[in-house]
Amino acid sequence: MTNTNDALPGRPISFWLDTTPRTKFPPLPDNVSVDVAVVGGGLAGLTAATLLKEAGQTVAVLEMGHIAQGVTGYTTAKITSLHTLIYDYLIRHFGEEKARAYADANQAAIEQIAALVTRRNIACDFTRTEAYTYAEIEDDVNPLEAEVKAAARLGLPAALTYETPLPFPVAAAVRFDGQARFHPRKYLLALAQDLPGEGSHIFEGTRVLDIVEDEPCRITTDKGTVTARDVVIASHFPFGDKALYAARLSPHRSYVVGVRLDGPVPPGMFISSGESPHTIRSHPWEAGELVMVGGEGHKTGQGGDTVARYQRLEAWARERFPVRSVEYRWSTQDNRTIDRVPYVGRANPTTKHLYVATGFGGWGMTGSTVAGMLLRDRILSRENPWADLYDPNRLTLEGVPQFVKENVNIATHFIGDRLARGESPDLAPGEGAVVETEQGKTAMYRAEDGTTVHTFSPVCTHMGCIVDWNPAEKSWDCPCHGSRFAADGKLIHGPAVKDLEPKSS
Numbered sequence: 001m002t003n004t005n006d007a008l009p010g011r012p013i014s015f016w017l018d019t020t021p022r023t024k025f026p027p028l029p030d031n032v033s034v035d036v037a038v039v040g041g042g043l044a045g046l047t048a049a050t051l052l053k054e055a056g057q058t059v060a061v062l063e064m065g066h067i068a069q070g071v072t073g074y075t076t077a078k079i080t081s082l083h084t085l086i087y088d089y090l091i092r093h094f095g096e097e098k099a100r101a102y103a104d105a106n107q108a109a110i111e112q113i114a115a116l117v118t119r120r121n122i123a124c125d126f127t128r129t130e131a132y133t134y135a136e137i138e139d140d141v142n143p144l145e146a147e148v149k150a151a152a153r154l155g156l157p158a159a160l161t162y163e164t165p166l167p168f169p170v171a172a173a174v175r176f177d178g179q180a181r182f183h184p185r186k187y188l189l190a191l192a193q194d195l196p197g198e199g200s201h202i203f204e205g206t207r208v209l210d211i212v213e214d215e216p217c218r219i220t221t222d223k224g225t226v227t228a229r230d231v232v233i234a235s236h237f238p239f240g241d242k243a244l245y246a247a248r249l250s251p252h253r254s255y256v257v258g259v260r261l262d263g264p265v266p267p268g269m270f271i272s273s274g275e276s277p278h279t280i281r282s283h284p285w286e287a288g289e290l291v292m293v294g295g296e297g298h299k300t301g302q303g304g305d306t307v308a309r310y311q312r313l314e315a316w317a318r319e320r321f322p323v324r325s326v327e328y329r330w331s332t333q334d335n336r337t338i339d340r341v342p343y344v345g346r347a348n349p350t351t352k353h354l355y356v357a358t359g360f361g362g363w364g365m366t367g368s369t370v371a372g373m374l375l376r377d378r379i380l381s382r383e384n385p386w387a388d389l390y391d392p393n394r395l396t397l398e399g400v401p402q403f404v405k406e407n408v409n410i411a412t413h414f415i416g417d418r419l420a421r422g423e424s425p426d427l428a429p430g431e432g433a434v435v436e437t438e439q440g441k442t443a444m445y446r447a448e449d450g451t452t453v454h455t456f457s458p459v460c461t462h463m464g465c466i467v468d469w470n471p472a473e474k475s476w477d478c479p480c481h482g483s484r485f486a487a488d489g490k491l492i493h494g495p496a497v498k499d500l501e502p503k504s505s
């Protein structure tokens with residue numbers, strides 16, 4: 001039986017959600033017609049909607065839950081073009097011109113956020129600071145040196161340093177100056193406040209079920225239909241998959257603890273290089289500064305004992321910082337593309353009106369903002385120098401080995417999880433498992449009251465893989481494409497659009 005999360009320290013809520021009010025936009029009341037429908041109210045969707053409205057378009061944001069409460073509500077919100085180590089890779093695999101386009105796009109995204117904050121006078125703790133990628137051991141220093149060389153060649157504000165403000169020694173670090181951090185929900189709630197009106201809308205509690213491309217496009221939701229000339233799919237993992245995103249994206253979860261330190265908090269934002277990176281940044285808080293420490297990543301639905309992951313993360317933080325208390329803990333997931341560049345542009349090779357923004361690979365603060373700028377330009381038929389690089393339909397051999405690996409991993413779970421036998425249904429309150437019953441494989445959850453037992457088909461409603469119980473988050477997670485369902489079977493994360501199917505036990 002897996003570890004239980006009762007003993008974990010810190011409140012299980014993201015700091016960003018805990019320090020901002022909940023939103024209450026209405027659901028879609030009836031049929032509505034706009035220039036552009038945006039599916040998903042995260043940073044990608046709300047940025048695209050904001051920039052399109054500024055450019056004179058009417059927009060409708062369709063959000064199945066509440067805005068800024070998906071991945072964006074659980075991020076660590078470093079705004080930087082230092083994406084661990086990427087520029088040396090980009091020059092070698094895409095050439096200097098495209099590597100420069102990536103660098104320019106992400107630097108422009110930092111300035112786009114800064115401009116919106118200034119223009120709209122948004123109080124979101126936006127602060128300029130340095131970003132570092134550090135190596136703790138000598139063996140990891142060479143790639144850092146190559147990264148600084150590559151980044152400097154592309155005009156980025158990069159330097160190699162052997163000293164950082166961290167309270168533990170590093171072998172070396174890449175430093176980017178002029179980067180930034182903010183409170184992502186304070187930023188987005190301010191943008192969202194200005195969106196409704198003059199023909200534009202935000203609809204919460206409105207799940208998109210289907211999109212038919214036509215002139216105009218028809219978006220079917222669980223509340224009514226929206227018609228729009230163009231549609232932006234910013235649902236984190238796209239659905240309605242004519243372009244095989246399911247085979248080209250892989251969702252990865254990672255964990256964050258928010259801690260209070262005894263002693264000074266290091267200024268700057270940090271990530272370690274190497275196989276299993278850890279991320280560190282601080283944020284002003286009523287009780288001083290909260291230090292967020294992240295890590296323990298794994299492919300969604302394949303995390304095993306996720307409670308132990310929080311425990312290892314806390315131990316890692318305590319080994320390196322004088323931790324006085326753990327205040328928060330949360331986790332979330334982001335999608336990686338097979339060649340490390342996000343997919344932003346026309347959703348499939350034949351479409352004229354469907355656009356997608358996904359695959360930010362853990363760097364969606366700048367990535368989503370690039371997406372907003374790029375999609376505004378594409379929809380308004382304006383030239384954009386980053387369009388080819390980000391084109392979701394690009395032909396590249398760079399990702400082929402990764403593509404093969406991902407699809408072997410999916411096939412292994414699709415078949416292997418069907419054959420595996422579950423444990424006997426001896427569940428403690430608050431626990432779930434996929435078990436064998438007379439009705440065959442069943443996802444079973446015993447509620448905290450100890451008596452209510454929820455039973456579902458364990459078959460993910462997206463593409464039919466078998467979901468896995470996540471004990472730390474009390475959710476059912478799909479190991480293939482990252483859909484997630486609450487303990488009671490309700491959908492909490494796509495690409496699925498339907499809840500798990502209830503089953504009698």
Ligand SMILES: Cc1cc2nc3c(=O)[nH]c(=O)nc-3n(C[C@H](O)[C@H](O)[C@H](O)COP(=O)(O)OP(=O)(O)OC[C@H]3O[C@@H](n4cnc5c(N)ncnc54)[C@H](O)[C@@H]3O)c2cc1C
Nearest residue numbers: 040042043044064070071072075076077078208363364365
């Ligand atoms: C632990 C962690 C830390 C991170 N830290 C950083 C960082 O420091 N800096 C950085 O740049 N990036 C970071 N990222 C990445 C970044 O947070 C994400 O890339 C970004 O938030 C994704 O935004 P999004 O708008 O694409 O997705 P989301 O915020 O998830 O928005 C998508 C929205 O679509 C809605 N939706 C889905 N399906 C439907 C449907 N059918 N109908 C209607 N609505 C739907 C969802 O409810 C959701 O609100 C981090 C990621 C992780 C995992």
